[in-house]
Amino acid sequence: MSIAWKEIKKNKMKFFILGSIIFLVSLLTFIISGLANGLSQDNAALIKDLPNGQFYINRDAEENYNLSRIDNSVQEQVISKQKDTVAFSIQMGFLNDESDKQRSVAFVASTDSKLFESVAPGEIVLDRSLEKEGIDVGDTLAYKPFDKPLVVKRFVDHKKFSHAPVAYVNIEDYKKMYRSEEMQLLFIPRADETQNFKELQSFSNNDFLNTIPSYSAEQMSLNMIVWFLIVISGMLFAIFFYMMNVQKIGLYGILKAIGVKTSDLFKMMWTQMLYITSLSLALSIGCSQLFKKIAPEDMPYLLTNETTLLLSIVFIVIGFIGATLSGLQMKKVEPLHAIQQGEV
Amino acid sequence: MDIFTIGELRKTFSNGEVKEEVLKGVNLTLKKGEITALVGSSGSGKSTLLTIAAGLQPASDGKILFDGHNLTSMTSEEMRSIRAKKFGFVFQFAHLVPFLTVEEQLDLMLDVSEVKMPKENRQQEIHYLLERVGLSHRKQAYPASLSGGEKQRVAIARAIIHKPQVLFADEPTASLDSKRSKEIMSLLRDLTKTLNITTLMVTHDEEMLSYVDHVVKMSDGLVV
Numbered sequence: 001m002s003i004a005w006k007e008i009k010k011n012k013m014k015f016f017i018l019g020s021i022i023f024l025v026s027l028l029t030f031i032i033s034g035l036a037n038g039l040s041q042d043n044a045a046l047i048k049d050l051p052n053g054q055f056y057i058n059r060d061a062e063e064n065y066n067l068s069r070i071d072n073s074v075q076e077q078v079i080s081k082q083k084d085t086v087a088f089s090i091q092m093g094f095l096n097d098e099s100d101k102q103r104s105v106a107f108v109a110s111t112d113s114k115l116f117e118s119v120a121p122g123e124i125v126l127d128r129s130l131e132k133e134g135i136d137v138g139d140t141l142a143y144k145p146f147d148k149p150l151v152v153k154r155f156v157d158h159k160k161f162s163h164a165p166v167a168y169v170n171i172e173d174y175k176k177m178y179r180s181e182e183m184q185l186l187f188i189p190r191a192d193e194t195q196n197f198k199e200l201q202s203f204s205n206n207d208f209l210n211t212i213p214s215y216s217a218e219q220m221s222l223n224m225i226v227w228f229l230i231v232i233s234g235m236l237f238a239i240f241f242y243m244m245n246v247q248k249i250g251l252y253g254i255l256k257a258i259g260v261k262t263s264d265l266f267k268m269m270w271t272q273m274l275y276i277t278s279l280s281l282a283l284s285i286g287c288s289q290l291f292k293k294i295a296p297e298d299m300p301y302l303l304t305n306e307t308t309l310l311l312s313i314v315f316i317v318i319g320f321i322g323a324t325l326s327g328l329q330m331k332k333v334e335p336l337h338a339i340q341q342g343e344v
Numbered sequence: 345m346d347i348f349t350i351g352e353l354r355k356t357f358s359n360g361e362v363k364e365e366v367l368k369g370v371n372l373t374l375k376k377g378e379i380t381a382l383v384g385s386s387g388s389g390k391s392t393l394l395t396i397a398a399g400l401q402p403a404s405d406g407k408i409l410f411d412g413h414n415l416t417s418m419t420s421e422e423m424r425s426i427r428a429k430k431f432g433f434v435f436q437f438a439h440l441v442p443f444l445t446v447e448e449q450l451d452l453m454l455d456v457s458e459v460k461m462p463k464e465n466r467q468q469e470i471h472y473l474l475e476r477v478g479l480s481h482r483k484q485a486y487p488a489s490l491s492g493g494e495k496q497r498v499a500i501a502r503a504i505i506h507k508p509q510v511l512f513a514d515e516p517t518a519s520l521d522s523k524r525s526k527e528i529m530s531l532l533r534d535l536t537k538t539l540n541i542t543t544l545m546v547t548h549d550e551e552m553l554s555y556v557d558h559v560v561k562m563s564d565g566l567v568v
């Protein structure tokens with residue numbers, strides 16, 4: 001007989017209230033983490049989609065890739081050691097379409113590599129989001145400073161940097177556009193261990209992402225909210241079960257007197273916590289999926305199944321800890337107190 | 345036959361500096377299947393004796409022999425297991441579980457005492473006992489909807505559903521009027537006699553003594 005379930009049945013209101021609070025908090029957590037993830041994709045999909053490896057910029061650049069100019073001889077030296085090294089640059093800029101409408105893009109140029117689009121001179125490869133804005137393959141776009149026409153060759157999915165769509169250009173075009181013979185960055189994919197080069201500073205993928213100022217600020221504040229919500233939900237569990245347990249101290253005393261094991265009292269509490277949490281989570285997972293459908297098209301929202309699963313597990317673990325901490329008082333209850341205190 | 349023997353039992357409560365000896369070397373034996381009543385003025389140590397005998401609090405010194413064991417030297421887990429399987433409890437108030445129906449209260453006690461029996465037999469036992477205490481029509485009721493007398497009957501049913509060897513009852517009728525008290529006492533006697541359960545009870549109601557086999561008077565921490 002499950003007395004855990006019987007208590008829920010008899011006290012529907014109490015448990016319903018706990019359930020709805022957990023539902024709301026977890027839904028908010030899912031949505032914010034979907035937003036954090038969406039924004040991070042919007043901000044750095046270009047970098048995030050690269051395999052794990054090592055990024056290098058000039059040591060003098062002080063962790064700012066924008067200030068980095070890697071000497072050609074240094075680049076040659078690295079490439080000679082690591083065949084699949086790719087050198088690339090990222091520059092924020094503008095393109096004007098045929099009706100002279102200006103669009104902000106992130107120009108990306110690289111040496112030959114499977115990791116980046118290869119583009120012929122005079123051509124350009126764009127992120128899909130620009131197609132939705134009415135640009136078509138074959139359109140001619142202008143890069144104003146040099147009045148250089150670039151023909152749209154094709155679109156690629158999910159290539160964003162600093163909230164702007166990526167525009168891949170040929171490396172020779174890039175050198176003319178930005179009057180620079182040097183690339184800003186080197187990337188060695190799947191480099192297991194950091195290789196050191198005197199003039200260069202190395203970063204793991206994550207470290208490099210965090211050097212993008214807007215990226216780390218955005219992610220830090222959103223992730224902080226997510227963790228806050230998780231901690232709050234843990235405290236909710238603790239407070240709720242604490243209040244329930246305080247009310248039930250007399251009952252626990254009687255149950256202990258007639259021989260109920262303390263461990264069974266804990267199991268009862270855990271069962272209830274699990275029922276309520278699973279139900280609330282199932283509901284809020286459903287709603288967060290629904291949110292995906294009804295969220296505005298251009299709202300960056302990306303909630304992966306892994307994130308959902310991970311957060312759900314965290315919620316259950318936190319609920320477990322919260323309930324258990326507040327349940328420690330059950331251990332201290334003496335059967336006698338309850339009996340002497342009279343009617344429960 | 346002696347089933348329960350208390351020898352030289354002492355209990356001292358210390359309240360900070362002040363030590364109070366509440367039991368001063370109590371000797372008492374309970375005979376199988378018989379009802380023993382503890383009487384005495386308030387504060388003479390009756391409840392303390394009963395709860396120590398029932399394994400609900402430790403003794404300061406002395407022996408309690410039951411079923412071949414000395415209860416005073418048992419661990420709390422061993423003591424819990426004895427309470428669950430071999431003892432039954434009735435107190436002044438019924439102390440029922442508020443979110444369980446009458447029949448579920450008894451079902452829970454069968455779980456706690458780890459009585460193994462097929463489901464139909466369980467239901468039968470519960471039904472039979474509820475009939476004996478006159479509550480078979482209130483099987484599905486929750487404690488909140490029962491009268492004081494009805495609650496106490498459920499408490500008695502819960503205390504004996506697992507056929508314990510010893511029943512401990514601390515003023516089981518104190519919260520009831522005289523008529524209900526007599527009904528409860530006669531029920532208690534009836535049930536413990538049929539099931540051959542040994543009973544130790546505390547009462548300060550003279551009228552209840554006609555239902556018991558032995559009366560033991562306590563005064564100032566001693567049996568007199």
Ligand SMILES: Nc1ncnc2c1ncn2[C@@H]1O[C@H](COP(=O)(O)OP(=O)(O)O)[C@@H](O)[C@H]1O
Nearest residue numbers: 357359366384385386387388389390391392393
């Ligand atoms: N937990 C306790 N702590 C301190 N003193 C107690 C405690 N329990 C009982 N006493 C004292 O022991 C004495 C006997 O109490 P009790 O056994 O309840 O008496 P009775 O049931 O005969 O009225 C009383 O003076 C009471 O104050």
Ligand SMILES: [Mg+2]
Nearest residue numbers: 390391392546
């Ligand atoms: Mg008393």
